[in-house]
Amino acid sequence: MDNIITSNIPPRYMPEMPEVETVRRGLIPHLTGRRISFVDLRRPDLRFPFPDDFEEGLMDSTVEAIGRRSKYLLFRLDNQMTWLSHLGMTGIWTINADGEGKHDHVHIEFDDGQLTATYTDHRRFGFMDLFTTDSENQHKLLADLGPEPLSNEFTPEALKTGLHNRRSPIKTALLDQRIISGLGNIYVSEILHRSGISPLRSAADVAGKSTRINSKIGLMFEQTNEVISEAIDAGGSTISDFRGVSGKEDLGYFPHQFTVFNRESEPCNREGCIGTVRRIVQSGRSTFYCPKCQR
Numbered sequence: 001m002d003n004i005i006t007s008n009i010p011p012r013y014m015p016e017m018p019e020v021e022t023v024r025r026g027l028i029p030h031l032t033g034r035r036i037s038f039v040d041l042r043r044p045d046l047r048f049p050f051p052d053d054f055e056e057g058l059m060d061s062t063v064e065a066i067g068r069r070s071k072y073l074l075f076r077l078d079n080q081m082t083w084l085s086h087l088g089m090t091g092i093w094t095i096n097a098d099g100e101g102k103h104d105h106v107h108i109e110f111d112d113g114q115l116t117a118t119y120t121d122h123r124r125f126g127f128m129d130l131f132t133t134d135s136e137n138q139h140k141l142l143a144d145l146g147p148e149p150l151s152n153e154f155t156p157e158a159l160k161t162g163l164h165n166r167r168s169p170i171k172t173a174l175l176d177q178r179i180i181s182g183l184g185n186i187y188v189s190e191i192l193h194r195s196g197i198s199p200l201r202s203a204a205d206v207a208g209k210s211t212r213i214n215s216k217i218g219l220m221f222e223q224t225n226e227v228i229s230e231a232i233d234a235g236g237s238t239i240s241d242f243r244g245v246s247g248k249e250d251l252g253y254f255p256h257q258f259t260v261f262n263r264e265s266e267p268c269n270r271e272g273c274i275g276t277v278r279r280i281v282q283s284g285r286s287t288f289y290c291p292k293c294q295r
């Protein structure tokens with residue numbers, strides 16, 4: 001029986017970059033180099049309809065590589081097609097499950113049934129697409145994505161440029177996937193707390209008017225990479241009913257390292273701070289921060 005990994009994070013929070021990267025790393029040793037021999041779509045749609053040629057496009061192709069862009073899994077096939085998978089809020093890929101569950105919507109066999117991969121999604125907020133690999137960078141979901149943490153394209157200069165002259169709160173700006181891709185509500189709260197920046201400050205104010213990289217931008221850049229790296233190493237955090245692709249309890253331990261998220265009314269854990277974590281709502285999303293040490 002597959003183990004289910006639970007955390008203290010409510011299920012309404014969508015998987016962010018660390019969770020999707022964890023799934024990608026879990027799938028690679030199982031699916032890379034395997035030929036798709038059977039595709040069973042249990043319904044015509046998830047969040048959106050499957051492409052008309054989806055089954056035909058996957059059949060008899062071999063998975064050459066599994067990439068990721070922001071929160072999208074990208075299965076690159078030997079027929080020059082890319083199969084995109086977005087997990088939505090509750091999407092799960094499981095290796096060698098029986099595929100008979102009520103919410104098992106996609107069941108794929110590899111190498112004439114020697115291996116299976118099943119996509120399960122209780123809420124059906126996930127979706128899939130299929131397109132030519134050479135058009136990947138022009139795809140409507142990928143073309144406008146900004147640089148992502150830990151990449152060569154993500155630099156203090158790129159961060160400052162993205163925030164420059166933006167009047168929206170810094171929290172809202174960091175959630176804009178055109179500025180930094182892959183970040184979501186949880187990790188932005190953590191990044192801002194570690195950087196000592198109030199989520200209420202405007203993005204432009206944090207970036208500053210000068211063309212030079214100020215200390216706030218430099219620190220936020222460092223903390224963004226650090227938080228995301230730690231989260232990936234811990235297997236992420238945001239999926240509350242998550243199964244590892246091989247059924248092992250290897251995901252979702254980053255909540256133990258939260259400094260503010262989901263800690264409303266608890267003492268701030270920054271050394272020397274006597275503040276209390278507060279929860280506010282910005283653009284319809286919960287923000288957790290310490291008014292005492294985040295300025």
